[in-house]
Amino acid sequence: xxxxxxxxxxxxxxxxxxxxxxxxxxxxxxxxxxxxxxxxxxxxxxxxxxxxxxxxxxxxxxxxxxxxxxxxxxxxxxxxxxxxxxxxxxxxxxxxxxxxxxxxxxxxxxxxxxxxxxxxxxxxxxxxxxxxxxxxxxxxxxxxxxxxxxxxxxxxxxxxxxxxxxxxxxxxxxxxxxxxxxxxxxxxxxxxxxxxxxxxxxxxxxxxxxxxxxxxxxxxxxxxxxxxxxxxxxxxxxxxxxxxxxxxxxxxxxxxxxxxxxxxxxxxxxxxxxxxxxxxxxxxxxxxxxxxxxxxxxxxxxxxxxxxxxxxxxxxxxxxxxxxxxxxxxxxxxxxxxxxxxxxxxxxxxxxxxxxxxxxxxxxxxxxxxxxxxxxxxxxxxxxxxxxxxxxxxxxxxxxxxxxxxxxxxxxxxxxxxxxxxxxxxxxxxxxxxxxxxxxxxxxxxxxxxxxxxxxxxxxxxxxxxxxxxxxxxxxxxxxxxxxxxxxxxxxxxxxxxxxxxxxxxxxxxxxxxxxxxxxxxxxxxxxxxxxxxxxxxxxxxxxxxxxxxxxxxxxxxxxxxxxxxxxxxxxxxxxxxxxxxxxxxxxxxxxxxxxxxxxxxxxxxxxxxxxxxxxxxxxxxxxxxxxxxxxxxxxxxxxxxxxxxxxxxxxx
Numbered sequence: 001x002x003x004x005x006x007x008x009x010x011x012x013x014x015x016x017x018x019x020x021x022x023x024x025x026x027x028x029x030x031x032x033x034x035x036x037x038x039x040x041x042x043x044x045x046x047x048x049x050x051x052x053x054x055x056x057x058x059x060x061x062x063x064x065x066x067x068x069x070x071x072x073x074x075x076x077x078x079x080x081x082x083x084x085x086x087x088x089x090x091x092x093x094x095x096x097x098x099x100x101x102x103x104x105x106x107x108x109x110x111x112x113x114x115x116x117x118x119x120x121x122x123x124x125x126x127x128x129x130x131x132x133x134x135x136x137x138x139x140x141x142x143x144x145x146x147x148x149x150x151x152x153x154x155x156x157x158x159x160x161x162x163x164x165x166x167x168x169x170x171x172x173x174x175x176x177x178x179x180x181x182x183x184x185x186x187x188x189x190x191x192x193x194x195x196x197x198x199x200x201x202x203x204x205x206x207x208x209x210x211x212x213x214x215x216x217x218x219x220x221x222x223x224x225x226x227x228x229x230x231x232x233x234x235x236x237x238x239x240x241x242x243x244x245x246x247x248x249x250x251x252x253x254x255x256x257x258x259x260x261x262x263x264x265x266x267x268x269x270x271x272x273x274x275x276x277x278x279x280x281x282x283x284x285x286x287x288x289x290x291x292x293x294x295x296x297x298x299x300x301x302x303x304x305x306x307x308x309x310x311x312x313x314x315x316x317x318x319x320x321x322x323x324x325x326x327x328x329x330x331x332x333x334x335x336x337x338x339x340x341x342x343x344x345x346x347x348x349x350x351x352x353x354x355x356x357x358x359x360x361x362x363x364x365x366x367x368x369x370x371x372x373x374x375x376x377x378x379x380x381x382x383x384x385x386x387x388x389x390x391x392x393x394x395x396x397x398x399x400x401x402x403x404x405x406x407x408x409x410x411x412x413x414x415x416x417x418x419x420x421x422x423x424x425x426x427x428x429x430x431x432x433x434x435x436x437x438x439x440x441x442x443x444x445x446x447x448x449x450x451x452x453x454x455x456x457x458x459x460x461x462x463x464x465x466x467x468x469x470x471x472x473x474x475x476x477x478x479x480x481x482x483x484x485x486x487x488x489x490x491x492x493x494x495x496x497x498x499x500x501x502x503x504x505x506x507x508x509x510x511x512x513x514x515x516x517x518x519x520x521x522x523x524x525x526x527x528x529x530x531x532x533x534x535x536x537x538x539x540x541x542x543x544x545x546x547x548x549x550x551x552x553x554x555x556x557x558x559x560x561x562x563x564x565x566x567x568x569x570x571x572x573x574x575x576x577x578x579x580x581x582x583x584x585x586x587x588x589x590x591x592x593x594x595x596x597x598x599x600x601x602x603x604x605x606x607x608x609x610x611x612x613x614x615x616x617x618x619x620x621x622x623x624x625x626x627x628x629x630x631x632x633x634x635x636x637x638x639x640x641x642x643x644x645x646x647x648x649x650x651x652x653x
Contacts, residue, residue, distance in 0.1 A: 004227065020232040021172065022164025026301030028065065028221025030169065032175060033124035033294060036255045036277045038214040038364045040267060043206055047263040052201025055192040056215040064375075068403055070241050073378065074171030074234045076385045079543075083308075083521040084110060084378055085315040086185040089544060091384040099374075099384060104321060106377030107312060108432035109360055110223055112370040112425045114309040115349040117220075118146055118302035120367055123360035125298035128291035130274040131220035134170070142354050145295070149302055150347040153338055154328070163298050171297040174290070176247035179254030182281050186257040206542065212413035216368045218252075221301075223374050227308050228607045254281055274359075309346060310339045318516045318544035320443045321436040323618030327547060337547075349428070357421060366421030369414040370429045371429060376407045435614070442611030444606070446592065451492040452484055458495055459531050462509060465498070466534050474505045476583025478506035481625060482513050487528050487537055488642060493590055495638050501635065505581065508567070511537040511548065516627075519543045526555055527566070536567070549626035587632045589621045 021029075039053040078086040088103035122145050126138045183189055191197065205211040229237060255277040267275040282290045314337060316322035328338045357363045379400060386396050414422065465471070480494050490511060498504050511530075522543040529536055538557055542548060561567045570580055594608055622632040 017236055017240045018165040020167065020236045021168040021244070022300060022305060023307075024225055024228050024232055024237055024240070025168065025172075025221070025244050026297070026304035027121070027224045028219065029171065029175075029248070030124070030294075030297050030301040031218045031221065032248065032251045032255065033276070033278050034120065034360055034364060035214065035218045036252065036259070037267070037361070037398065038217060039211060040259065040277065041204075041206075042266065042268065044264055044266050045259050045262055046204070047260040048197075048204055049187065049201065050256045050259035051192050052197045052204065053211075053215070054189065054252050055195065055197035056201055056212070057218045057252050058192060059195055059198050060215055060219050061245060061248065063402075063406060064219045065222045065225070066241065066245060068379075069226055070238055072399070073226050073382060074229060074237060076382060077229060079233060079519045079521065080233070083227035083312065083315070084223070084323075084374065084381065084400065085312065085319060085544075086520065087378065087381045087385060089319070091381055091388065093386060094384055096384065097383065102377035102380045104433055104436045104440070105429075106374040106381070106625075107316060109370040109374035109377070109429045109438060110227070110430070111309055111432050112429040113223075113374065113539065114305045114312075114427055115346060116353055116363065116367050116370075116425050117305045118149070118346075118350050119353045119357070120360055120363040121298040122146060122278070122295070123354065125291065125294040127274055127360055128276070128279050128287070128294060131271065131279055131287055131291075134272055139354060139358055143351055145299065146302075146347065146350050146354070149299055149341055150306070150350075153306060153343050154340070164303070167293075167296050168300060169232060171293055172247040174293055175251035178281050179247075179250030179252070180288075182254035182257045183250065185341060186260055189253050189257040189260065192253065207416075209409075210413045210416045212410055213417055214364070215367060216372060216410045216414060217364065218248075220368060220371050223371060223378065224304060224308055224444045227311070227380070228304065240261060251260075251278075252391075284358065305382075306343070306346060309342060310337050313339055313342050315544055316436065320440055321437060323435075323614045324621075324624040326621050326623065329547065351423070356424070362421060366417065367423045368410075369417055369422040370425040372407060372410045372414055373581055376404070376411065376537075377485050379403050379407060415521070438607050438610050439614065442607050445608065446611075447483070450483065452489040453492050453495060455488055455490050455535075456529055458499075459535070461499065463531055463534055465503065465505055465506060466509070468505055468557050471503050474504035474506055475586035476507050477510060477585040478504055478508070479510040479512055479585060479587045481550075481587070481589055481621075482511045482537075483512075484513060485515070487539070491590075496637075497588060497590070497635055504588075508533070508569075508584075509535045511535075512539045512540070512554065513537065514542060514548060514550065516544050521546060523553075525553070527557065527561065531567075533567075547626070548624065551625070551627045585631055587622070587627050589632060589634050591621065591634050591636050592638070604640070 036050075036053060042051065074082065077081070078090050084103060084106040088099065091099055092103075119142065123138065123142050126141050126145070126618060129136055129141075180236055201211060202209050207214075225237065258281045259277060262270060267277070267280075271280050278294075279287060279290065313322055313325065314327060317324055325339055325341050328340065353363065353366075357366065383396065383400050418426065428435065478498075480490075480497070482490055482494060484490050490523050494511070498509070514544065520543045522541055523546060524541040526539045526541075527536060528539070538554070540550070540553060558567070558569055569582055594612055614625075622628075622634070
């Protein structure tokens with residue numbers, strides 16, 4: 001089966017529905033591996049707890065996943081793209097400044113979730129081997145699978161994409177079939193549809209209200225579902241969810257029916273030290289096949305989170321939340337990308353998680369705390385989105401209050417996990433929040449101390465400089481990257497570079513500005529002739545998911561301009577011009593450094609010093625813009641924050 005290109009999946013089709021199974025539902029689809037096991041725990045099995053547990057799961061999947069995400073949140077698409085940063089891009093036009101806070105917290109929490117999901121999914125699946133070999137150490141196997149998984153990322157998901165869809169279809173059919181077999185032995189389990197039993201669980205469970213921390217694990221993949229909307233389209237997600245939810249519910253009900261039939265026993269008595277209701281409902285002859293299918297599904301679930309992390313970091317860079325890092329595009333599929341630094345950092349994080357917790361049951365304590373924060377932040381941003389769309393306040397208020405109550409309850413319940421492992425993901429999330437906040441704040445500070453001047457005041461001197469033969473020619477075409485949003489303005493440092501920091505004579509001056517727009521996939525440009533034949537400005541309007549390849553884009557613009565007779569790019573050197581040789585191009589980039597003359601407050605010192613440290617570790621400007629380093633000149637400029645007052649010096653003779 002050929003993998004459809006981006007955009008082809010937005011329409012409802014069989015191929016779209018199948019690929020949706022492989023891309024979207026990996027995380028939430030593998031939750032039956034550990035949710036019921038976590039709810040039951042090591043205590044004797046209680047029929048009421050099994051019934052209440054599956055009731056909680058059913059209503060969580062209905063209220064949280066189905067209604068909130070599949071039918072409400074999926075409407076908040078940014079030209080077909082979803083995810084918390086895409087949602088923030090939609091609502092930031094409200095000019096409500098504090099919305100940056102839920103965006104950064106939510107994005108960081110989702111990334112932290114991406115570190116714990118692969119270990120818990122793969123560990124839960126691989127531990128099924130202990131059914132046959134109780135003493136086996138699964139840690140090396142889990143790490144081995146994770147290493148292979150992260151190593152193949154550089155080749156793109158297309159390498160295994162054809163395997164995803166049919167494998168997940170087999171997985172979900174297996175879930176439903178196993179569930180139906182067990183339900184047939186105890187149809188009474190359908191009483192769980194009554195929400196009374198969910199309420200009763202909170203009263204009778206040994207953990208009480210805090211059992212919601214385990215119940216929440218069944219919907220952790222809902223945020224990833226929204227983030228991956230751009231790959232498959234809203235309608236394909238909604239239609240396939242009917243099938244996915246049905247299979248999940250059948251499996252959960254089947255596990256609960258099995259547990260009700262073994263009231264008073266313990267999981268350990270039923271299947272040994274590492275017993276799992278998911279594997280207990282399988283026939284002995286089928287277990288080897290079940291373990292193999294579960295492991296494959298777990299790998300696919302991990303893949304979805306890894307790909308989502310790449311997309312999230314890419315969006316964060318465009319929104320000035322993250323330092324620039326190298327991005328590769330391993331396939332021609334739109335939206336597919338690979339970020340080496342993030343890939344290996346995720347692998348390192350996953351390995352440390354596996355080595356620290358060892359067992360999937362231990363990881364359950366760390367899982368969920370970060371992602372519930374992301375869901376709450378999504379709810380806050382969604383509120384403003386509905387306000388923008390002029391949704392009735394009589395709809396907004398009850399919906400938002402309902403979900404803040406539900407997610408607030410899940411958050412409180414998950415807080416108990418903090419000392420049992422939740423601190424790990426929370427620490428990771430806080431670290432990511434710090435990086436994003438510092439980078440964003442430093443960018444704002446840097447921008448506020450960037451002085452702009454009117455180009456009109458310098459037209460005459462630039463025109464004269466261009467033909468001043470007393471000054472050696474610096475380049476035929478001199479190109480400056482500018483952050484000036486207005487066409488009639490330019491940074492003072494750019495003119496300082498041209499006129500004073502070794503005067504730079506060129507035949508044609510170019511100012512290039514890159515504007516990242518809220519749409520995900522836009523590639524537009526505008527050319528402004530500021531000074532006839534001498535000075536041009538090019539404005540690129542690029543979507544926040546488009547690669548910034550200025551070298552290639554600039555050449556494309558020049559080809560169009562030459563074709564239209566707008567510019568002559570042949571060399572002005574007499575011998576070269578006679579032979580129609582294209583003139584040379586020189587790109588000048590400015591690199592700021594913190595001046596010793598800066599007088600800063602203590603928190604500004606921390607922010608700016610951290611910012612410049614991260615900048616040293618991040619991708620260079622020329623590589624970030626996709627420029628050929630052989631044609632790039634880097635000039636350093638001091639950045640003075642709060643310059644000192646005039647010094648009172650006394651002259652002595």
